[in-house]
Amino acid sequence: MARTQGSHAGITGPRLREAALRLFARHGYAAVSMRQIAAEIGVQAGALYLYTPDKQALLFALMRDHLEDLLADWQPPEAAADAQLESFVRHHIRYHLDRPDLVFIAYMELRNLEPANFAVISRLRRDYEARLEAILSRGADAGLFDVADTRLATMALIAMLTGITTWYREGGRLDRATIEARYWDMARRAVAAPVPQPKSAPVAKVGHASGGDI
Template sequence: MARTQGSYSDITGPRVRAAARHLFARHGFAAVSMRRIAGEVGVQAGALYNYTPDKQSLLYEIMQEHMEDLLTAREALPAMPDAAAALEQFTRFHIRFHSGRPEEVFIAYMELRNLTPENFARIEEMRRTYEGQLEAILRQGVAEGAFRVAEPKVATMALIAMMTGVNTWFREEGRLSLGEVEEIYWDMVRRAVAA
């Protein structure tokens, strides 16, 4: 089959992933066909297989890219002098990073169930790495006497769920700026773990 005019792998490959990301976030993985993705990109359905083996691979690649970007961005942050400063940094980072990626966040949380067991295990390992960073900050804060947290693992999950929730309601054109939202959330996080 001939390549659609104007279709080049270095251009079309990213467009395929972007279209799949948008459609999965809007309609759900199960409801989106390869034919629909192809239509969104403007190529014939059969041409998609030049860029991905299947729909499952697209879902995994979207989640993997999101998690790799998240971990890389966190790794680039400077070390903090104590747990309180590290927790503030984590809180602000999490809100800022995720607020600009609503589709990726939705897919990362809502479509995990659609991954194959092998792909799920890989994504879950990356998620545990990220969650482990917050848990380590909480444990450090307890050791320093700055935080009072009975169950750091449970607190980690609760704080991440609370911070990720910003994506469901925050709008750039809303009453509060992202900076103001960060301040409010940092205050809530700080109070939640205060000794």
């Protein structure tokens, strides 16, 4: 029997991962078989095992690499906490809008990870969240932010920013630059410390003159 075109030497890790990503995002991890992934790239199913132990390893690799790349792609600038927060917000939006399928899988398929893999992904997620929490804590200490619970604020901001990927579509009413600017404004307002208002000068009391008309 002739070998399916593109099998063995023609398979690459990136092709396999891209196919798995498309199918997991479209149908869900549980509904996708290794045979379907093989058909997506035009090879026999057995050939896939030259590149991955199993489907679970594919899912784990996609999630792990997504989070490791996210962590490596942004470092807080040497600046005040408010400037660091702006940098974080804008980077988070740009990075995630470029990778909607990975974002979807990273959040929706956590339940399908085996315990050891889940522990690794959870640690990477906490590492990322800790960066934002540190910015909020620093800003609160400096009087720039008014945040009663930095952990809660961290989770709320990340949920708000990541949620853009569920509804944003290219060519819609608002372009990326506008979305980015408006979300930054909302994030800023959510944590900003109130600006002290200047005290008004006391109003002088005017007494009535005696024995005459006003």
